[in-house]
Amino acid sequence: MQKQKVQIDWDQFVNTEEIVTFIQSLIQTPSENPTGDTREIAEVVQRKCLEIGLETRIVSKDGIRANVVATLEGNKPGPTLLFNGHIDTVPAGDLSDWDYDPFGGVIEEGRLYGRGAADMLGGTGTMIMAAQLIKKAGIDIAGKVIFTAVADEETGGALGTGYLLEQGLTADAAICTEPSELDIHLAHKGAYWFRITTKGVTSHGSVPEQGVNAVEKMAKIIANMNRLQLSHTPHKLLTGPTIAPGTLIEGGTKTNVVPSHCSATFDIRTVPGMKHEQVRREIQEFLDNLSIEDPDIQAEFEDLFWMNAAEIDESEKIVQVTKSAVERITGRQPQISANPGTADARLIAAYGIPIIPFFGPGTIDQAHKRNEYVEVNQLIDATKIYADIIFNYLGSNSG
Numbered sequence: 001m002q003k004q005k006v007q008i009d010w011d012q013f014v015n016t017e018e019i020v021t022f023i024q025s026l027i028q029t030p031s032e033n034p035t036g037d038t039r040e041i042a043e044v045v046q047r048k049c050l051e052i053g054l055e056t057r058i059v060s061k062d063g064i065r066a067n068v069v070a071t072l073e074g075n076k077p078g079p080t081l082l083f084n085g086h087i088d089t090v091p092a093g094d095l096s097d098w099d100y101d102p103f104g105g106v107i108e109e110g111r112l113y114g115r116g117a118a119d120m121l122g123g124t125g126t127m128i129m130a131a132q133l134i135k136k137a138g139i140d141i142a143g144k145v146i147f148t149a150v151a152d153e154e155t156g157g158a159l160g161t162g163y164l165l166e167q168g169l170t171a172d173a174a175i176c177t178e179p180s181e182l183d184i185h186l187a188h189k190g191a192y193w194f195r196i197t198t199k200g201v202t203s204h205g206s207v208p209e210q211g212v213n214a215v216e217k218m219a220k221i222i223a224n225m226n227r228l229q230l231s232h233t234p235h236k237l238l239t240g241p242t243i244a245p246g247t248l249i250e251g252g253t254k255t256n257v258v259p260s261h262c263s264a265t266f267d268i269r270t271v272p273g274m275k276h277e278q279v280r281r282e283i284q285e286f287l288d289n290l291s292i293e294d295p296d297i298q299a300e301f302e303d304l305f306w307m308n309a310a311e312i313d314e315s316e317k318i319v320q321v322t323k324s325a326v327e328r329i330t331g332r333q334p335q336i337s338a339n340p341g342t343a344d345a346r347l348i349a350a351y352g353i354p355i356i357p358f359f360g361p362g363t364i365d366q367a368h369k370r371n372e373y374v375e376v377n378q379l380i381d382a383t384k385i386y387a388d389i390i391f392n393y394l395g396s397n398s399g
């Protein structure tokens with residue numbers, strides 16, 4: 001039988017005020033994307049990492065979207081665990097919509113308010129603070145932990161997580177500290193954005209029968225979209241693929257001219273296992289069938305953006321370690337679920353790294369909204385849980 005590991009009482013090392021002050025300082029530092037300039041907030045993160053004693057560097061492809069890479073290195077060899085969180089946030093929007101200063105970091109009734117509180121300066125800040133707990137507790141880990149506080153997540157991630165992976169970032173397991181209320185989201189959906197363009201023949205508005213109305217043809221495509229049944233394997237935690245047609249439409253030139261051109265964008269959300277080429281083929285078949293029924297439908301489609309779905313198997317060690325850490329720290333069993341959105345986890349998963357796509361403080365329901373907040377209690381729990389995960393994932397040889 002394996003020797004039972006002695007667990008750590010993290011409370012003796014937790015400095016609530018320091019954790020909260022750090023998250024507040026992140027909220028108070030510009031992070032909105034656009035512009036996407038994360039130089040200043042990366043410096044705030046870097047300063048804290050250096051103070052904790054992590055080997056820290058700032059990496060940027062364009063000199064503007066700055067990413068922090070901090071490493072906690074053990075004295076013994078072992079696996080690499082990666083924590084990933086983004087430091088860019090969506091714009092606060094109309095400030096008069098907010099009851100709290102979005103860049104104030106105000107605390108009221110146990111809630112810390114501000115842009116990015118939930119999505120996801122809380123998650124990014126607490127993963128860094130977990131490193132401090134490991135240091136304070138004097139734990140010698142076997143292997144290393146890499147913390148990446150990245151830019152560009154809200155605009156696709158190519159200059160953030162994507163760039164770091166291109167530069168050689170790798171790990172044996174990873175956690176994205178996106179908000180999940182400290183439940184475990186094992187999967188997130190993917191997305192496929194594309195544009196369909198229809199071509200018609202222009203004519204005078206008084207003799208529409210002499211033309212082919214491209215907008216009318218587009219309307220027909222959209223109205224028949226329910227016939228596009230995308231093949232997929234049903235997922236146990238996610239609903240099937242969805243299609244939002246005509247999210248942006250333009251066509252026509254003048255009120256009294258039959259339009260010869262119309263374009264519309266479409267937003268498909270995919271489940272794990274769906275492949276870009278397969279989805280493309282099915283859309284093409286759907287359009288081909290429509291133009292057999294109505295030869296005046298002349299439609300072309302083009303890719304805008306494909307984002308993979310991401311998924312981790314529940315039996316992975318990192319999931320099991322996370323589960324028991326939540327139970328130990330909070331006394332409750334984390335819910336196992338999945339997220340309909342997309343996140344940087346897909347980029348990490350594409351490199352074959354097992355990653356929990358969403359495990360962090362705050363709720364995704366708060367993301368991108370006015371009066372965004374995170375519960376202070378969850379920030380403290382998250383810090384302890386991340387430390388506990390590090391201890392139990394990398395400290396296993398010392399038990």
Ligand SMILES: [Zn+2]
Binds near residue numbers: 343
């Ligand atoms: Zn996020």
